[in-house]
Amino acid sequence: MPMDARNHHLKEDIREYWSKRSETFDLAFGHRIQPGPELDAWTAAIRGALGEAPRRVLELACGTGEVTNVLLSLGHDVIALDFSEAMLKVAREKHAGNERVRFILADAERTMEPDESYDAIVCRHLVWTLTEPEQALADWFRVLRPGGRLLVFDGNWARPTPIGRLALLAVSAVERFVGHDPHYDGAMSERHQAIMGRLPFGEGLTAERLVPLVEAAGFGDIRLMSHRPIAAAQRRTADLRNRLRTLLYRRFILAASRPSATGGRA
Structure with missing residues (x-):
């Protein structure tokens, strides 16, 4: 079967999975960015990567518009896209009336946005x-202006860390007393695992795997930043079960730039 056909069916599965989760997505720990310490940590991370000046930002896979909220609070103008109309419906309602954001239905791997x-x-x-990460990175490079910034928040969701494996056992013990959390990712874990197993990063996305792909796409000034301040902020307001969940996986923040005409940064 041609790659495009395989990706078509996989992408439809991905769309269906996230669309089904749209109504309760903000109830799952780690998806809604809570006001207070967590919002402050996200704001600091994005400001540190993008700088103080307002920018024209393309937000990919915006979901219910939580990171959108951080970007808007920093004064940026945002075009936010997602593959799921159900997710976009929630995001549009959340940011109704804000003229500095526009939500569009589009594929993050082929944005169809103008060059630069x-x-x-x-x-x-x-x-x-991503079903075709090289294609996606090439597209993102294309739509960025010279000197433009790429900022990725992600993690290795396939393999818990050594501490994470212990934390999983502790979460299971807690749930024997408080019951199962129906909104956490595990609520659809079989579908999640079925999708993950068919993806290029199905065995785990790490910064070490991603950096060479980002370099090959033409980006420079690649920096890796710690996700720990965000996780620490989440723990300040979370219950025991969710504090343990911040320990499960290795997360990272990657920032890079499209080289400017003179080879410097914007």
Whole structure:
């Protein structure tokens, strides 16, 4: 079967999975960005990568518009796209009336946006789902202006860390007393695993695997930043079960730039 045909069916499975989760997505720990310490940590991470000046930002796989909220709070103008109309419906309702954001239905791997039209691209928990990562990175490079920034928040969701394996046991013990959390990713874990097993990063997305692909796409000034401040902020307001969940997987933040005409950064 040709690659495009395989990807078509996989992408439809991905769309269906996330669309089914749209109504309760913000109830799952780690998806809604809570006001207070967590929002402050996200704001600091994005400001540190994109700078203080307002930018024209393309947000990929925006979901219900949580990272959108952070970007808007920093004064950026945002075009936010997602593959799921159900997710976009929630995001549009959340940001109704805000003229600095526009939501569009589109494929993050082939955005169809004009060349060199954005100052920054931001995505959270998208890269691990890419069916053709090289194609996607080439497209993102294309739509960024020279000097534009790429900012990726992601992690290795296939393999818990050594501490994470212990944390999983502890979560199971907690749930014997408080019951199962129906909104966490595990609520559709069989579908999640079936999708993950068919993806290029199905065995786990790591920064070490991603950096060479980003370099090959033409990006420079690649920096890896710690996700620990965000996780620490989440723990400040979470219950025991969710504090344990912040320990499960290795997460990372990757920032890179499209080289400017003079080879410098914007």
